[in-house]
Amino acid sequence: MxxxxxxxxxxxxxxxxxxxxxxxxxxxxxxxxxxxxxxxxxxxxxxxxxxxxxxxxxxxxxxxxxxxxxxxxxxxxxxxxxxxxxxxxxxxxxxGWCVAGDTEITLESEAGRPRRRTIAELHELWHLGAEDRLPHSAGGVTWNSRAGRWAAQVRHEESDHYLGLYENREAAESAVAEFREEHPGTRLRKLESVRRNHVRCYDEETLLAQRGRIVDVIESGVKPLIKITTASGKALRCTVDHAVFTPEGWVKAGELTVGDAVMVAGTAPEPSKAPIPPSLHRGIGVWTSAQRQRLIKDVDTCHLCDQEFSRDQLALDHVVPVAGDLARALDESNLAPACEPCHTARSGGEQARAERGGHSAKAVADPVVAIEEAGEEMTYDLSVEGPWHNFLANDIVVHNSYNEExxxxxxxxxxxxxxxxxxxxxxxxxxxxxxxxxxxxxxxxxxxxxxxxxxxxxxxxxxxxxxxxxxxxxxxxxxxxxxxxxxxxxxxxxxxxxxxxxxxxxxxxxxxxxxxxxxxxxxxxxxxxxxxxxxxxxxxxxxxxxxxx
Missing domain, CATH: 3.30.1360.170 (Gyrase A; domain 2)
Incomplete structure (x- = not known):
């Protein structure tokens, strides 16, 4: 128009x-x-x-x-x-287009890092504005690189309480939880917001992965479900009317038969890229290190694992890897704090990935091997901002039913x-x-x-x-x-x-x-x-x- x-x-x-x-x-x-x-x-x-x-x-x-x-x-x-x-x-x-509450939705950060949450969890965090009465901790659980252990600390009533070093993260988190149980706080702490989250979705022509902003998470009522299982072991419980992406386009789940294929999360090889020359790589590293004091707060959050650390436990990480876009190597807006374990693991693979060529996230066909009734229970749906109104539900590409101007x-x-x-x-x-x-x-x-x-x-x-x-x-x-x-x-x-x-x-x-x-x-x-x-x-x-x- x-x-x-x-x-x-x-x-x-x-x-x-x-x-x-x-x-x-x-x-x-x-x-x-x-x-x-x-x-x-x-x-x-x-x-x-x-x-x-x-x-x-x-x-x-x-x-x-x-x-x-x-x-x-x-x-x-x-x-x-x-x-x-x-x-x-x-x-x-x-x-009627909805999925079971335990369906895992693939979220994607701006850096392209995927993580998963159930759609029922997303609905609770989106709508209820849930709060708890645990005291907010400025430290929590952090990795102590010098000791090679996990440190646990809690801030309670304006004081910092050091709880010791632990061999694994689970033990440190358990110590923090026990302290909070014994010392309940009165200050409300907001649970994690998902209002700005994006889902992984797909360009329906190129089949390449994209990011789409969540517009709403909807509880759709108790409805009968079917379960679709694919040859690779992926399974989705949804209503018969829910649209599922196939090599031939969108099809209602109830119209699928065994032997049909559905599109699922997969990868496709990228062309090989030339590695970054060692001298240039060192120069970029020196410049990046010089920005640490200015760009990292005294206590900051790792953009990869979402945990809080002190400045001496954080490095500056390129959100878009240097090997992926050399033009953004000296771009301050492309830098974010990362804890030492995450930064080491990520940096170690980037140069090797550039040498051998990487893989792009792409939707691929997966045959259906079973379709069966799956009872009745509360169902949910997402609304995803366009132009691609789809998302990954248990790694299967599905659509939403609400298309507004x-x-x-x-x-x-x-x-x-x-x-x-x-x-x-x-x-x-x-x-x-x-x-x-x-x-x-x-x-x-x-x-x-x-x-x-x-x-x-x-x-x-x-x-x-x-x-x-x-x-x-x-x-x-x-x-x-x-x-x-x-x-x-x-x-x-x-x-x-x-x-x-x-x-x-x-x-x-x-x-x-x-x-x-x-x-x-x-x-x-x-x-x-x-x-x-x-x-x-x-x-x-x-x-x-x-x-x-």
């Missing part, structure tokens, strides 16, 4: 949302043959030619007794245009949300018992005027930065969450029912819900489209208290 000249962009205001069903494969008969295949086998195909009305009792039974999987053999894709704040809530309902690649249009006259403005009651009542004419007037003035001013600043050459991804930061955005969302009937149960208020609901009106508007329009496609399933959903099976 061509950007419109700045002079022609005039802010406009909307009070509604847009929901369009762009494609689907969904009918009540899908539920019937999926339910009967376990008892009728291939004869269940006959149900496709029969009137589903005669079997509405079966659909009602499946809904009532919460047999959920027959409601997953269908698909609907919606185009949604709504304010950004609606999408922040929508992302909590990841329409990006302000990085196009100029965002000035369409903003202003609630209509029927929007209730005043909130009353206590948490969990909120009630919204209509606002006065004066309240509507000040709300409309304040929003419009704020939107116009923010968009003018956005345009001003773009005109000055500021990157779109930076300039968009001034835009409010009332800006309209667009996305495609794909779901099946079961995941849609989970969404509707929480995000619509309905007199037939067995469990009351109190959604924000704007996301309820999206839910109502999605439900209207779904009701046309699967009227018997929709009726059974209402008849059984609007509780998803």
């Amino acid at each position: 061509t950007d419109t000249p700045a002079d022609d962009l005039k802010p406009s205001f909307r009070s509604d949302v847009t929901v369009e069903l762009v494609k689907h494969s969904a009918a009540d008969s899908d539920v019937l043959w999926a339910a009967r295949v376990s008892t009728a086998g291939e004869q269940s195909l006959e149900e496709l030619t029969k009137d589903p009305e005669r079997s509405k009792g079966l659909i009602n039974y499946l809904m009532r007794d919460r047999h959920g999987s027959p409601f997953e053999h269908n698909s609907m894709t919606f185009f949604i245009s709504a304010p950004i704040f609606v999408f922040r809530e929508f992302m909590r309902h990841r329409v 990006s302000g990085r690649y196009r100029e965002l249009q000035p369409v903003f949300y202003v609630p209509g006259e029927d929007r209730k403005l005043v909130q009353q009651g206590r948490p969990g018992k909120y009630e919204f009542v209509p606002g006065s004419e004066a309240q509507h007037e000040i709300m409309e005027r304040s929003m419009q003035e704020s939107y116009i001013q923010a968009y003018e600043r956005y345009q001003e930065m773009l005109a000055a050459g500021v990157a779109r991804e930076v300039a968009r930061a001034v835009l409010p969450v009332g800006l309209f955005s667009s996305m495609y969302a794909t779901c099946n009937a079961r995941s849609l029912m989970h969404f509707l149960g929480l995000r619509t208020q309905h007199e037939l609901a067995k469990v009351p819900s109190f959604p924000q009106r704007e996301i309820e508007m999206v839910g109502e329009r999605m439900e209207a489209e779904w009701m046309k496609l699967m009227p018997l399933t929709h009726a059974a959903f209402n008849a059984n208290g609007r509780v998803a099976p």
Whole structure:
């Protein structure tokens, strides 16, 4: 889409949302043959030619007794245009594409160093802002190169406590843990933040590894899983709708069969590079050492192992190796502290790697050897910033299901949300018992005027930065969450029912819900489209208290 000249962009205001069903494969008969295949086998195909009305009792039974999987053999894709704040809530309902909590996600540092965390751990650290009451330690466990042992020390009540030297790191950490148990602190210590973490993802054309920023980590509810096992021993537990990368492109996990190949983490050889001449290597080393006092703090963190050390235990390390990019050898921004064990291990291999040629991280094909059911449990998903919306789950390349318009690649249009006259403005009651009542004419007037003035001013600043050459991804930061955005969302009937149960208020609901009106508007329009496609399933959903099976 061509950007419109700045002079022609005039802010406009909307009070509604847009929901369009762009494609689907969904009918009540899908539920019937999926339910009967376990008892009728291939004869269940006959149900496709029969009137589903005669079997509405079966659909009602499946809904009532919460047999959920027959409601997953269908698909609907919606185009949604709504304010950004609606999408922040929508992302909590990841329409079925999700993985088990113990799935390990490959994170990647700016230096290209990978490490792994389970997606459940990422969700906790991302959302809960968890804190503990252990005292913060300025030292902790460090390597004492002179003694050749691990030193343990703790700072408690403004004093440093030296706990001794230990043969291995585990023993030193145990000593620190015991001290903290015996001397509990009152000062809150924030657990590790993952808000700035990146995942390893892949360019889908070159298959080479890239880095993608995590936008959100989502808990998607309890769902049935399948387990996919590859010839190299990699295994992934995910929902049948989760998209998996294959040599032929993206395929739903439930559509894979034994013998198909999926793309997994691998390597490809790089061309050999000439080694750095010894004299140049020594010169770079002398210059780098001269920067230690200025660039390393008294107590600093090793960028490779994330542990804290005193300055005399740290060296300056080239984040991008000298052998990889000689032009950055004298670049201060390419230097970071590294502890002696990490620095020695890394430096020792770099020159040899340059001599023999290295390997690039690349996605490679791996045949599937087994597919089996894997029970039901809480599931999770990631949202990864583009242009590559994928990540590594247990070393298998998978996609995320949420693709929203990006302000990085196009100029965002000035369409903003202003609630209509029927929007209730005043909130009353206590948490969990909120009630919204209509606002006065004066309240509507000040709300409309304040929003419009704020939107116009923010968009003018956005345009001003773009005109000055500021990157779109930076300039968009001034835009409010009332800006309209667009996305495609794909779901099946079961995941849609989970969404509707929480995000619509309905007199037939067995469990009351109190959604924000704007996301309820999206839910109502999605439900209207779904009701046309699967009227018997929709009726059974209402008849059984609007509780998803």
